[in-house]
Amino acid sequence: MSAPAETPPADASAPAATPAVGLRIHYPPDLPVSQRRDDIAAAIRDNQVVIVAGETGSGKTTQLPKILLELGRERIAHTQPRRIAARTIAERVAEELGSELGGLVGYKVRFTDQVGKSTRVTLMTDGILLAALRGDRELRAYDAIIIDEAHERSLTIDFLLGYLKQLLPRRPELKLIITSATIDPESFAKHFADEQGVPAPIIEVSGRTYPVEIRYRPLVPDGADTENLTDPDDDESDGPSTPGEAIDMIEGVIAAVDELGREGDGDVLVFFSGENEIRDAADALTGHLARQGPRGAGTEVLPLYGRLSAAEQHRVFERAPAGIRRRIVLATNVAETSL
Template sequence: MSAPDLTQTLSRDRHFLHNALKNPKRFGGMEAVQKKYRKSHEAYLKRRAALPQPQYSGDLPVHERLDDIKNAIQNNQVTIICGETGSGKTTQLPKICLELGRGAAGLIGHTQPRRLAARSVAERIAEELGSGIGQAVGYKVRFNDNTSREAYVKLMTDGILLAETQTDRYLTAYDTIIIDEAHERSLNIDFLLGYLKQLLPRRPDLKVIITSATIDAERFSKHFNNAPVLEVSGRTYPVDILYRPLNETDEDEAETDIPEAIVDAADELARLGEGDILVFLPGEREIREAAEALRKSPLRRNDEILPLFARLSAAEQHKIFRPDGKKRRIVLATNVAETSLTVPGIKYVIDTGLARVKRYSAHAKVEQLHVEKISQAAARQRAGRCGRVSAGVCVRLYAEDDFNQRPPFTDPEIIRSNLAAVILRMSALKLGDVAAFPFLEAPDQRYINDGFQVLLELGAVEEAV
């Protein structure tokens, strides 16, 4: 018998078969090894024969670059796709991978920074493939795994994929991994990018696609040995920016003024014509306060007020993504709607310019959630949300000078996190020495030392570490 072709087997069996074929005696003899090969080969052929056949509507910017994207994925282990929100990359990339035959040897793993996005993106891709959710396309988030054995595409949060490295060191369940919204630079994303950099030489059959909505693409490319970068334009119409700063000088008073300012801005936008409004707020409490103010407003009484945050049930979520067009909708969202999700039909945006951000206090030795001003990049992302269906208007509830003084980009989470927690997590995931780990942006050695010191004081690590 000629040497079996391991590319025609399931990715999870390849490492075993590679070793077993070199030394069959150790694994029960050549007949037993060939039986294992045939079983894996047949399962691979069965999956390949049943691969979904994607259709493209042709109306998304990503469709204009289909051939370029296919060639880049086919010819490179890592591909960076840089495209504005609304370009269609999130929903179309898994379909492009299926068309290339990916998903037959293992799953196409597709990560999202948030649970809400993982669930809604999975439902959207399943719908486009004409499949029920949990069949060809599944999703896994904390406390909820809706993925069948027959699935080809698996949506999940980046934290879920990272946790899977504990039981599947080489991520052999996957033949393709898409890291979406990598520009968000959460700790999980930074961990994954470092982990994948170490893993790729050991998994030459694994394809990795990284998407970013901002100009961070060059940094990702260098991290992966100058991987090719493809740019996809966003489908955007012009957006007018109106500045309506709150009058209060005292920040605490200004915060109580926000619901009132949102009502005023919504009234102003409603006078401009028909169209749904998306409002960005820092958190669930602020969303509830704004919703109450809008419902009490005589002019907004007939509008449909829809909250959008992480703990939303699937039924409430469907209301947001299935507009009936009868009433003007005002969607009140956290920054989950900034990049991860495209809310359909939005013509206007009201931006409070605030987000809830986790920061480590070295003095108090705790991580705290603070309401902070967002970066210029985040503000542009928010404004771009109303230029999807037609020319839009964004009302910023802060001054233009305030915008110009903000930092250009949001700090990566690793720069503002307690490194004691990072060190513990790396130890649990067996990721090796923090200083040697290939982070996209290495933390300062002093902070690493401080982190170890905190763990020593707590008795969480030995002195030898």
């Protein structure tokens, strides 16, 4: 169990805070950001804008809202590029703070939200914060804003960064924290330089990495005859358009899953370009596993893409049912970051 964190001095620019009843903030000691929380708190306290550059696994997404709470911030907006990330991170932060979702921590995404009168941290998509500008040009509803995954540089993120640059002089009490991967955080620091041209401070946090083994499994084997192939769009041609030894993508996925299954029961994450490919692969894998009898029955296939309902997406994060020893998650790029 982690020890209670030392409470940093309150931010002088923050309004008088009303701490949540029974709120005890803990920082998991195995997260690299926990080791830098005093430095991050000091930078936020002394600057209007702070850039936190952290590698994957550093813990910046879940721990930064807690640092802001300790500094006395009452209305924190925390943006994510994707809806599924906003929901799942809200659940995780609420769990770490010992709060029910919709209480101290809530979320807002398109078509649904779970916030209450006592909510102090609101996870939301970038688009929700952008839409809030229509009725709240000064963003008075918030006294701190976290723009997470800013390195993705979507049109919405870029617009928000440009707008916030103009807004900050009119809201001197507003705190802005921008998180980015370690790719060029200096560009954000320069963009938010102060009136004297001094760039915003950058706090760098290491990530947690694990050994990665790369196995190359081409769909067209090396050495296959590719000289005498025909154009698949040429109706007059009767020759093959792919080498005879080639396999399609779904066959390749099944072969890879079987290969990994022979080595252990670890879960598998497969990335696809879209929903249709996931549906086809899920059908093929389910049929393949059914033909394996009892061995295949211990594997669960779970799709994960943006158009699934929240309940269906949440299955990926729930504990596996009894008898399931391995999960195969078929995902679009919604699983690339933050999850």
